[in-house]
Amino acid sequence: MSNNSYIVRISKELSDLQKSSDLSLAVACRDIDVRNVKAIIIGPPDTPYEFGFFEFAVKFGKDYPGKAPSVNATTTNGGRCRFNPNIYAGGKVCLSILGTWRGERGEEWSSAQGLESILISIQSLMSSNPYENEPGFETANTDDDKKNQKAYVAKIRHESLRISVIQRLEDYLGISADGAVQQVPSINEEDDIDEEMHEMDRDAFDEASASFDPFRDLCKRRFLWYFDSYLLAISKAKSEAEDEQSFTRMPFECSGNIMEGKFNYTELERRLRLIHKTMKVETARWAEEGLASIKKESSVASNLQRQYEQVVESYKRDKTVTLDVELVDKNPFVWAITYFGRPMTNLDGGLFRIKLFFSPRFPEEQPRAKFETQLFHHRIASDGTPCYTSKRSEDVKSHIDAIIEALEEEEPPYDPRTLVNPEAAKLYWGSADDKKLYNRKLRRAVQRSMEE
Template sequence: MATNTLRLLKELADIQKNPDQAIYVSYNEDDITNVRALIMGPPDTPYEYGFFEFNMQFPRDYPTSPPKVNAITTNGGRTRFNPNIYAGGKVCLSILGTWRGEAGEQWSSAQGIESVLLSIQSLMSANPFENEPGYEAGGQKEMSYKAEQEQYCQKIQHETFRISILQRLEGYMRINPSTGRVNPLEDISHLSPAEREAEEHKRAHLEPFTDLCKRLFRYYYPTYVRTISRERGKVQDGHQFATMPFEYGGNQMGGKFSYHELERRMNAVKTVIDAEADTWVKQGAEATKNDEGISASLQLQFNQTYQHFLGKFEGTVMLELIENNPFCWRMIYIGRPMTNLDGGLFRIKMVLSQRFPEEQPRVMFETPIYHVNITSDGVPYYRPRRTDDIKSHIEALIEVLENEQLSPDPRTWMNLDAAQLYFGKPEDQREYRKAFRRYVLLS
């Protein structure tokens, strides 16, 4: 095996084991030199929780030479998302050799996939206008460009929603943007289980980030809604985007604001994603009736997981299959005595796809809870150690409930009001604990 291939395999494995940086990779084992990467926009920026895709092509002499990187999230070559990320896909970075840099900023063999992607992610700052070479921080030009900086962030925020999130997810799920409904020509529910599985496998192969983006959308939907509500008060629908001094020809971000339309489309995407879980339940019941292999496999996994928690967490965790469907699990968590969860009883529903683990479970707290890591409508942020083992998913959910030292990383904050209290002043923290206990006692 070539040296560059061994190096690439190790780097890719390390990134997949550690998604803390919000960068994700996918590759075809038949051609490991061609990598697709997804970068999630950093919090507190106009790119916040957007999905930005890039293609990375690695030369034969990698890591002696850097990869060639091309931006894919460009609205078909019509939208420039950053002074350094062109509408045509060019990514200007000194470490890639696509932009002049200072001494020491050039590529070296010590750098790799992660350093390139983190460098691109760093371009997605709170003030991307400053990436323009003509910008001078702290100087007279900064003051003269103050209005442009704000206008630039406003249109990036709008197009992050429209292009990187909505266009992507509508494309994945074949949603008609005008109606919010799935295109009937693309509906595959009428196919036989085998035909449906083949078609879903084909689609997943073409779009490797489909399930990931759906899960991330469920996490950050409340943040999307809040941001849309905030931004629509700053701009008027129908108002044209301002053209920046560095934008020209086809290398710009043109368009107009329409937050009312974005809100409608955002809600339509959520409706379709939520409905998928019901479809999985029905398909699972059909698969169980037909005695398909995946059904027997999940039934065996349920039996083993049931016995595991019966012995390890006796009196704390109980499991059941809803209507004897191995694709639809319910976890019942009983709060341990002498803890903040004492007296609580929480029901958590887990729905599995026939393509598990390629498609991860849809998890929902049926019992309301006030928690930083759980949305107000019950979607938890959790990280299983093994994505292919449902026992690991359950253990991760238990950890979410029992962990009293929550992460300060805003990407884990599913309930923004709860996070504001938890990480606030002492009196705010007391209010959080009171609200948390109130929900526990009402459960």
């Protein structure tokens, strides 16, 4: 392979992954160095890793694809947490495809494989029973082994929430873990947050922002998607583990390569709710920052104003959908959308108000949408956050179209990664009677929307 052809190969793989519709994987690198890649795997549903954010550093050698890249797990709580029998606290990932574990013939690396197959292989380790990845599991049938399997799942679920979700988001938001109160300017309904918010270390936060951290915005948006699911997981886990109960040590865990700690779901829930409130404040603050950037005649403000004018004209000509778009207080960083339910659907006759909040760093930071009209829908979280994916991140109309498409979708494929309202999803994909109840709840919400 020529000196530069491996760079072309890596670049194509990265581009394909970034264009993929897979909601579980994301990759990024600095433009000047495609050989050093960061990847994130979002924990699979119905596992103890559910909707956790697990990051990996991938380094390609000049002999790629003849030889597999090196892969190192970086979500390890500073080298103190072993999240899987095959993912060590020090970051080592044991997989035959990487040449770090002896596998069966045909499981070793070949040049036909690539970064996506590596990430999917790692993701497969994140199963509902990760204990089974330990060699010799096939013969582990004693009562003690069965107890260990359950105990292992329990502590992984706790630490996935604590480390991969809570610690990560607290770091992104500058929330310290010492419990000190932060004085934050009150914004509308968030006036009561000051009493319980943690202190932000602004210097550390600004320094962290300057470093290469490509998944900051993705994790924030996904946190809002899955907030209800995190709370549901905590509610279930509280009945299985008491606060201050110590983790069970596994037979395969050894000093320096272990997962130690104690359960404290009460504390995790408090921290989760604080993150959620802090994000609401951050979103509301974008409006203020946007107004300031307008005075500075920023390119983002001009871009959003121009897009607003184009979107208004576009929807005037589009007879297939009925919606109005306005700027809130003439601020191009806050859009108010009024969508009228399409005839002959469950949304028929409904009037739904949606707000789109834009960051002064758009499109690096994607817009955050919120349904002001309460709606019982499997793609809309209880706080009004819709789950959608835009085909063109820089195009606002693409975001609006994607929101409406998710709302109107008939006979959607079952994908638990898009189900951000657990109660609605359970009914929608339940029995025939459950589906009828879902439709009734949705119709009642639609009727209420016309009364508000």
